[in-house]
Amino acid sequence: MKIGLIADTQGSFDVGALLRHVADAFAGVDEIWHAGDWGTRDVLDGLALLGPLVVVNGNAPDDPHYPMTVERTIVGRRVGMIHNLDTRRQRWAGEFDVVIHGHSHRWRDEQVGRTRFINPGTATRPQFGGTERTMARLTFANALEVEKLLLPKFARSAAI
Numbered sequence: 111m112k113i114g115l116i117a118d119t120q121g122s123f124d125v126g127a128l129l130r131h132v133a134d135a136f137a138g139v140d141e142i143w144h145a146g147d148w149g150t151r152d153v154l155d156g157l158a159l160l161g162p163l164v165v166v167n168g169n170a171p172d173d174p175h176y177p178m179t180v181e182r183t184i185v186g187r188r189v190g191m192i193h194n195l196d197t198r199r200q201r202w203a204g205e206f207d208v209v210i211h212g213h214s215h216r217w218r219d220e221q222v223g224r225t226r227f228i229n230p231g232t233a234t235r236p237q238f239g240g241t242e243r244t245m246a247r248l249t250f251a252n253a254l255e256v257e258k259l260l261l262p263k264f265a266r267s268a269a270i
Contacts, residue, residue: 111184114139115228115246116157117193117212120149120170121235123264128233129156132245135259136160139247143180145212145230146193147171168193168212181206185250195227203227208254216240219256226254233261 114136119128136142142161146168148154157163167176179202180191187207192199195211203209208226211218215237218229231244243261248254 111250112139113184113248113250114142115145115210115230115248116142116233117145117230117245118147118168118215118232119144119153119234120147120232122266123234124266125150125152125156127264128153128261129160131261131264132157132233133160135245135261136247143191143210145191145210146176147212149234164191166191166193187250187254195229208248214238214240217242217244217258219246219258228256234264 116132141164142157143164144157146166147170149170154165164180165176166180167173167178182189189208190206191210193211194213195203204225206225210228212229214229215232216229217231218227220227228246230246231242233243233245236242245259245261247257247259
């Protein structure tokens with residue numbers, strides 16, 4: 111099972127260019143997971159055209175149509191996804207083998223105790239000290255494989 115991970119796709123950028131890049135990078139994934147903060151609906155609509163899409167609510171926008179958390183079992187691993195992994199959610203996170211999160215706009219792939227924490231970073235707008243535009247591909251096999259994917263800066267445009 112392969113999952114494409116993306117998060118924090120906010121800001122002013124060419125949505126069409128982002129989606130073309132994502133389509134190439136996520137070719138062959140079984141699902142795309144967005145860890146919150148998509149900015150405009152065009153991003154989610156475009157990602158949904160690429161394949162099955164799993165989304166958690168974020169804060170930009172805060173959209174109650176999406177759940178705050180997603181919990182699944184994938185190839186025998188308990189996987190959770192949340193946008194903001196703040197201190198109130200640490201206990202929740204500790205119940206999983208893998209936790210996917212966003213919010214910080216910074217790449218993270220770190221094992222803490224039994225839990226592997228993965229933040230795909232931001233695909234469009236580095237902030238909070240981050241400088242890279244990133245997303246990830248996860249492969250669930252005997253070992254969990256995490257690939258960090260770098261993205262270019264997309265020109266400012268609303269055209270798809």
